[in-house]
Each structure stands twice: as C-alpha cells, then as structure tokens.
Amino acid sequence: MSRLVEDNVLLELNDVSTSFKISGQYYDAVSHVNLEVKKDEILAIVGESGCGKSTLATTIMGLHNPDVTHISGQVLFEGRDLLQFDEKGLNEVRGAKIGMIFQDPLSALNPLKRIEDQIKEVLDYHTEMTAKEKHDRVIELLDQVGIVNPERTANQFPHELSGGMRQRVIIAIAIACKPDIIIADEPTTALDVTIQVQILDVLRGIQRENHAGIILITHDLGVVAETADEVAVMYAGEIVERGTTEQVFGDPRHPYTRSLLRSMPQGDQDVDNDDLYVIQGSVPSIERMPQTGDRFAARIPWISAEAHEENPTMHEIVPGHQVRCTCYKEFYFKSLGESRV
C-alpha cells in the first residue's frame, strides 16, 4: 500500500524549492521543504512576513509564472505530482479538489457580480448540476458558512457585505465542490478578533464535516494554538521546526520558534514588557539570504559558530517533533540570562 493511503496523507511535499528571478538571477523563497497534509487535520504554517509561507501555498496551487520562477521537488496529490501538471490539469484540481482562501476577501471577489453568480462559477466549471441544483447548493453553502439570511446574501454584491461576511463567501466558494484540501492563507488577518474566532469555527466545522485536510497559513500564534493539530515553523524559506501543536508550543526547541512564542502574550496574565523578548532583526530578503549554513545564525550571534551545522538537517527530538540544526542545544536568551536548555 502506498504511503499516501496508509497514513491518511492527502498531500506530500518532497524537497520542494521555489526561486524567483530577480535582475537576471534566481533566489530561493522556499528551500527544500518536506511536509505532509493529512485527512481530518489542520496543519499550520507559521513565521514572520517574508519567510515564504505564501510562496509555498502558491507553489502547491501552481500559481507561478514559469518565465520567472524555478520550482523543483514533488507535490504529490492522489499519487501524482502536481508540479508536472499542465494548466488544464491544474484547473481541474484547483477549486474542485484543492480549495484556496486568500487573505483579502474584497480583492478575491468580483465587485460587479452578485454573490450567487460568483459561487455558481465554480459549480459551472466543475459539476454537471442543473440550474435549480446550483441555486440550492449556493444557499446550502451560505448557510454552512454561517450566513444568517442566505437568500438575501446570494442576491447581494460584495460591497454590500461586511468583511466577515465576505470572508464567509470566500470560504463558501473554496468548499463548494467539497475539496479534499483547503489552503487558507491568512484567512482572518483582515478581520477583527470576534469575527476571527467565528471564521476559525467555520473552518474547523468544515474540516470535521468534509474530512478535509487544511493548510492554515498565519503569522498569528494565537490562531495556531486555537486551531491547528500540526505546526510547521518557517524561517527564510526553510522549515525550522515541526510537530504537533502540543509539541511545538509545549516544548519549542528552535531559537526562532522560542523567540516567536516569547513575543506572544500569555492569556490574560499581566505580562511585563521586558519578558516579551524578541530576537532582534528580521527575515532577510531573498537576495540577501545566506545560501549556506544556518540561515538563522546571524540573528543569534552569541551562539558559537561551532554550535551550528555546516549543512543543517532536521533532528527528531521525539517521534513527530523535529528541529533544524544542532544550535538548538546551545540556545538561550542572552538578554534574559536564561539558562541553557
């Protein structure tokens, strides 16, 4: 039996790299990524802006211009490599078997079309439903994503809806054909906190009902803690730590993960600002990214060069929990005088 069937793995990324051509030269935005998305599971991909999260999503969906992009590795879905698909093959998968929810619902919707027509477009493309069946499905979908008056909303234009309702419509479009996989790129970033919680509830409900696998891309660790089963932390195009949410949040090992978690306020506790310690600096642009060694080393200069691997690899701490580079063994927060772990 193939691994895909055995482990309930829906999507498998093997050694995926994506580089963009800038001034005649190619630079990696995603480097040698290995990941699996399983049925009934929410996998969160986290990291600061610019670390390659969206590029990973658009690579899976085949949304890059081949004239200025190099992609290598494998994206296995139903035993076939999506990276080898032509545009026609990808169009059959996109929207039908893999749905995508983008960050900004307003730009993802056509301002000139009523909501019903926008949801019907995907049904027109991928199904043989009659007009009546399509209308019924639109209403059913709007109801499923928590729209209170589906008939009324179906008839409205995007500008007549609130941000939260527009995002619900985007989710309705993404799930219209009951995809096996949903990729949600910062689905709640543009929304206020109460609406965020509602949208995440909708996503979780859909995942349970449709048994889908969800890739949730976010920089918000609160969202991850609330929602995800598995977490992959990205830094400068690489996965630096992965494991279950309990493993990564309960026992973070990579300095970058620990820095991200340190910068996250803990519940309602009165947190002293000095304790919100963030490692200084930011994700380098792809042209400035170190191409060898540990890409995070420059941000933790107090860790000796010998503590880093020359060619960092993933190390398994306990089954399922992996961390990149041996430097995690020597890492401590310098300014807090934290003892070594």
Ligand SMILES: Nc1ncnc2c1ncn2[C@@H]1O[C@H](COP(=O)(O)OP(=O)(O)OP(=O)(O)O)[C@@H](O)[C@H]1O
């Ligand atoms: N089409 C492109 N051409 C050149 N560089 C790109 C392109 N798309 C992304 N990049 C660069 O690749 C790196 C990763 O960008 P990406 O958008 O994937 O990161 P991200 O983690 O999703 O950040 P954000 O949350 O801000 O979207 C960045 O340095 C970005 O400037």
